[in-house]
Amino acid sequence: MSTGDSQEEAVDVLQQLGLKEYEAKCFVGLSRMSTGTAKQLSEITDVPRTRIYDAIRVLEAQGLVEVQHSSPQRFRAVPLSEATETLRGQYESRIDRLTDALERTEKVDSSDPSAVQEIWAMTGTEAIANRTHKLVADADEEIVLVIGDNSLLTDKLVSDLNGRADEVDLFIGTATEQLQHRVQEAIPDATTFVSGLEWLREEGTTEDETAIGRLLLVDRSMILVSTLATHTGDEHAIFGGGFQNGLIVISRRLLSQGLIPS
Amino acid sequence: MSTGDSQEEAVDVLQQLGLKEYEAKCFVGLSRMSTGTAKQLSEITDVPRTRIYDAIRVLEAQGLVEVQHSSPQRFRAVPLSEATETLRGQYESRIDRLTDALERTEKVDSSDPSAVQEIWAMTGTEAIANRTHKLVADADEEIVLVIGDNSLLTDKLVSDLNGRADEVDLFIGTATEQLQHRVQEAIPDATTFVSGLEWLREEGTTEDETAIGRLLLVDRSMILVSTLATHTGDEHAIFGGGFQNGLIVISRRLLSQGLIPS
DNA sequence: GTGTTTTGTGATTATCTGAGTGAAATTTCG
DNA sequence: CGAAATTTCACTCAGATAATCACAAAACAC
Numbered sequence: 001m002s003t004g005d006s007q008e009e010a011v012d013v014l015q016q017l018g019l020k021e022y023e024a025k026c027f028v029g030l031s032r033m034s035t036g037t038a039k040q041l042s043e044i045t046d047v048p049r050t051r052i053y054d055a056i057r058v059l060e061a062q063g064l065v066e067v068q069h070s071s072p073q074r075f076r077a078v079p080l081s082e083a084t085e086t087l088r089g090q091y092e093s094r095i096d097r098l099t100d101a102l103e104r105t106e107k108v109d110s111s112d113p114s115a116v117q118e119i120w121a122m123t124g125t126e127a128i129a130n131r132t133h134k135l136v137a138d139a140d141e142e143i144v145l146v147i148g149d150n151s152l153l154t155d156k157l158v159s160d161l162n163g164r165a166d167e168v169d170l171f172i173g174t175a176t177e178q179l180q181h182r183v184q185e186a187i188p189d190a191t192t193f194v195s196g197l198e199w200l201r202e203e204g205t206t207e208d209e210t211a212i213g214r215l216l217l218v219d220r221s222m223i224l225v226s227t228l229a230t231h232t233g234d235e236h237a238i239f240g241g242g243f244q245n246g247l248i249v250i251s252r253r254l255l256s257q258g259l260i261p262s
Numbered sequence: 263m264s265t266g267d268s269q270e271e272a273v274d275v276l277q278q279l280g281l282k283e284y285e286a287k288c289f290v291g292l293s294r295m296s297t298g299t300a301k302q303l304s305e306i307t308d309v310p311r312t313r314i315y316d317a318i319r320v321l322e323a324q325g326l327v328e329v330q331h332s333s334p335q336r337f338r339a340v341p342l343s344e345a346t347e348t349l350r351g352q353y354e355s356r357i358d359r360l361t362d363a364l365e366r367t368e369k370v371d372s373s374d375p376s377a378v379q380e381i382w383a384m385t386g387t388e389a390i391a392n393r394t395h396k397l398v399a400d401a402d403e404e405i406v407l408v409i410g411d412n413s414l415l416t417d418k419l420v421s422d423l424n425g426r427a428d429e430v431d432l433f434i435g436t437a438t439e440q441l442q443h444r445v446q447e448a449i450p451d452a453t454t455f456v457s458g459l460e461w462l463r464e465e466g467t468t469e470d471e472t473a474i475g476r477l478l479l480v481d482r483s484m485i486l487v488s489t490l491a492t493h494t495g496d497e498h499a500i501f502g503g504g505f506q507n508g509l510i511v512i513s514r515r516l517l518s519q520g521l522i523p524s
Numbered sequence: 525g526t527g528t529t530t531t532g533t534g535a536t537t538a539t540c541t542g543a544g545t546g547a548a549a550t551t552t553c554g
Numbered sequence: 555c556g557a558a559a560t561t562t563c564a565c566t567c568a569g570a571t572a573a574t575c576a577c578a579a580a581a582c583a584c
Binding site for chain 2 (some may be wrong): 044085086128239
C-alpha cells in the first residue's frame with residue numbers, strides 16, 4: 001500500500017499527542033472519508049467494530065469528530081485546520097495552567113553550597129538550541145560560536161545573532177569555507193573564520209561516531225559544547241557557567257589548537 | 263500544605279502533556295529548588311529514591327532538566343520559559359508531521375448517499391468556538407447570532423465579527439440589556455437585540471441544568487445551537503448544514519417565539 | 525585503614541491501563 | 555415475528571508503569 005506509511009505515521013503522531021491507538025486510528029480513518037459508519041470505519045482501520053463507539057466518544061469530547069445521531073450513527077472528522085486549532089488550544093491552556101501552578105508553588109531553599117566547578121549536561125537539539133538562544137541573548141561583551149554542522153545554523157539563530165551584533169563582539173567559526181561565506185553574508189557584522197574541527201572528533205566503533213556540534217563561549221565566562229551523533233542526529237551538550245577564571249585556561253587551549261583565531 | 267494543590271495541579275498538567283507520574287513529580291520538585299540531589303528530590307516528591315535516576319534520564323532527554331555529572335549527581339530544572347519553549351517546539355513539529363502525513367494519505371470515496379437531513383453533534387467549548395469562527399468566516403450574506411452566556415463572547419469572536427461587518431448583515435442577540443450595550447459598542451455595525459432566552463431552558467434535576475449557549479444562523483442555510491451545562495460548563499452543540507429550505511421553517515419558528523426580531 | 529553511610533544500578537513484584545474478544549440488548553427491515 | 559445489523563457492556567489478557575528489594579560502588583567519618 002503506497003500510503004500505508006503515512007497512515008502509520010499519522011497514527012503515531014496522534015498517539016504522541018495523547019490519543020490512544022484506537023482513537024488515533026479512528027481519526028485517521030475518518031480523515032480519509034467524508035463521512036462513515038462504525039462498520040466502514042472498522043473495515044479500513046482494523047479497529048474492532050465494537051470498540052469504535054468508545055473511541056469516537058472520546059474524540060468527540062475532544063472536539064475532533066462530529067457525530068450524526070441517527071441510526072446507524074455517522075461520524076465525520078473535523079477539518080484538519082480546525083482540529084489542529086483545537087489541539088493547539090488544549091496545549092496553550094495546559095501551558096498556562098502549568099505556569100500558574102508552578103508559580104504558586106512554594107520554593108524550598110536548598111542553600112546551594114560551594115558552587116565551584118559547575119558543569120551541567122543536557123540532551124536534545126531542541127533544548128540545546130533554546131539554551132543557545134538564551135545565552136546569546138544574555139551576552140554582555142563577546143560571543144564566540146563555532147558551528148560544526150550546518151543544520152544547526154537555523155534562521156532563528158541567525159536573527160538572534162544579528163540582533164546582538166551592535167552590542168557584543170561576534171566571532172563565528174565554521175567547518176568549511178562555503179559555510180563561512182554563507183555566515184559572512186547572513187551576519188555581516190561578525191568576524192568569521194574556518195575552524196580546525198578535526199579537534200575532538202572521536203571515532204568510536206563505526207556505530208557511534210560523534211562530531212562536534214556547537215561550541216559557544218560567552219563573555220569568556222560560560223561555555224557550551226555539544227556533540228552530534230552522526231548516525232542518529234542526537235545532540236548532547238555540556239554547559240558550564242559561573243567560572244571565575246577557569247575558562248581562561250580553556251580559551252587559551254582552544255587558541256593554541258587553532259580552533260579560535262587570536 | 264498551602265501549595266499542595268498547586269503542586270498536584272502542576273503534576274497533573276505535566277502528565278497530560280505526556281510525562282509519567284514520576285517524571286512530572288521530579289520536574290515539579292526540581293522547580294522548587296535551585297538544584298538538588300536524588301536524595302533531596304526523593305524527600306520532597308515522595309518518589310522512591312532509586313527511581314529518581316530513571317525519571318531524570320527521561321527528563322534530560324526531553325530537555326527539561328540538566329544534570330551535573332559529579333558524585334553525587336546534582337539535578338536542576340531548566341528555566342520554565344525554556345521548558346515551555348521546548349515543549350512548544352515538540353508540539354509544533356508533531357502538528358507539522360501530522361499535517362504532512364494526513365495529506366499524503368489516500369482518500370477513499372465513501373460515495374456519500376442522500377445527504378438530506380444532516381444534523382451533527384460536537385462537544386467542547388474549544389471545538390465549538392472554532393466551528394463558530396469558521397462559520398462566521400464563510401458567511402455570504404447574513405449572520406444571526408444569539409449569545410446565551412457572556413463567557414462565550416471572546417475577543418477573537420468580536421474581532422472576527424467586526425471583520426465581516428461590511429460584507430454581511432449582522433444580527434446579534436444577547437440575554438441581558440447590559441450585554442447588548444457591550445456588544446453594540448464592540449461591534450457598532452451590528453444590529454443588536456435582547457432575546458427571550460427562556461425558550462428552551464431545561465430544568466432537569468437540579469444536577470443537570472442546561473442553559474442555551476449560542477445560537478448561530480448563517481445565510482439561513484446553516485444553524486448551530488449549543489447548550490451549556492450550568493454546573494460543569496460543558497458545552498454541547500448540534501450543527502446542521504446543507505439544507506435547501508428546511509431552515510426557513512426553523513427561522514420562522516424562532517421569529518414567532520420572539521427569539522429573533524423581524 | 526576500617527566501618528558506616530550515601531549513592532547508583534539492576535532485578536523483581538504488584539498494580540493499573542489499554543488492547544482485544546465475545547455476549548447481550550437494541551434497533552432495523554423484510 | 556424473525557434475521558441481520560447496530561450498539562452497549564462486561565470480561566480476559568498483555569504490556570506498561572508504579573513500587574520494593576537486593577546489592578555493588580563510592581564517599582565519608584573516625
